[in-house]
Amino acid sequence: MKQDKETAILKTAEEMVRQGGYNSFSFRSIASAVGIKSSSVHYHFATKEDLGVAVTKFYTDKFISALGSPKSLFENGKDPIVKYVSMFREALEEDKGMCMCGMLGAEADSLPESVVSEIRDFFRRNLLWLNEAYQVKGCNSSQAEAKALQAMAILEGAMIISNTHDDLAMFDLSTQLLVNS
Amino acid sequence: MKQDKETAILKTAEEMVRQGGYNSFSFRSIASAVGIKSSSVHYHFATKEDLGVAVTKFYTDKFISALGSPKSLFENGKDPIVKYVSMFREALEEDKGMCMCGMLGAEADSLPESVVSEIRDFFRRNLLWLNEAYQVKGCNSSQAEAKALQAMAILEGAMIISNTHDDLAMFDLSTQLLVNS
């Protein structure tokens, strides 16, 4: 696997944000984890805001890519919503903490506007995906839009509760309505 | 309204946590907002962990008290779930940011265990309330337990999404299944 320093920095930042939020990572802690000095992190990302924007884009692109298209999932006999739920579940299971944009969305009031803009882009793209998924499953456009938002809310909330209690069963019970329908 | 310094500190801390999380408040920022010096804040709460525990208890007690009992709400012709949803909505509307324990729950992996324990207590007491509410509305014990958890998840997630977009309509659409049933 290709692993240049820039990617290593982004991966480390992602992990730290998902466990403790925007204020829980520092240039030094990332540098230390990657095996370089903090000034070298600044070489790749001039300011914390720049790094915040970059890691949010990094996370969103990776997440959307891993999903595939709702239509092709459906055509292969897989329920795209079940797939979507399992993506969140795996993130919890691997002990990586919260959905990064759920975490940052909670902190939005205290974050730079450029970062908030990227968080919104995460939700916009994910809601589009879910909307398409519900239409593939037979919903009309207006039903699909509402269901997409409701699914997103359930998943973000389920992550919070499950993360707090370190209990995957709470995630499963919270999201069972999404999986059985 | 009685407003001793200790309460003023807790109120300020609550507001800051709800907007930016555990790492977004400092002894100095609280002191400045309350009109005292940081050493005086330390007089009331020796360590940040102590203050974190205290503000979480403060928030939970206030939240539960404001709810009233599901049974008496129901007997007065009010749907306890509708009341519960409106409590979260008002918090968003007054621009106070996230549910404090939703915020802290997201950050749980990086918080002192004593604080995490209080966050869990918030969820435990709220899930008990919701459980009772659904039983009052006619659910059996097992249905009520699942519905309580699902309602909590929807509300926490709806707050994240609505907070990110600064858009109450997204909260309303996310939670409409709770209100219409």
Next chain:
DNA sequence: GTCTATAATTTGATAGAC
């Protein structure tokens, strides 16, 4: 690209006067 060194600020926390 990475390093050393350092600046300027903020942080949690303490000692001791009043």
Next chain:
DNA sequence: GTCTATCAAATTATAGAC
């Protein structure tokens, strides 16, 4: 209870050598 004064550590960020 609140203050002044202070500390040690951590923070974001920059300058300049290699």
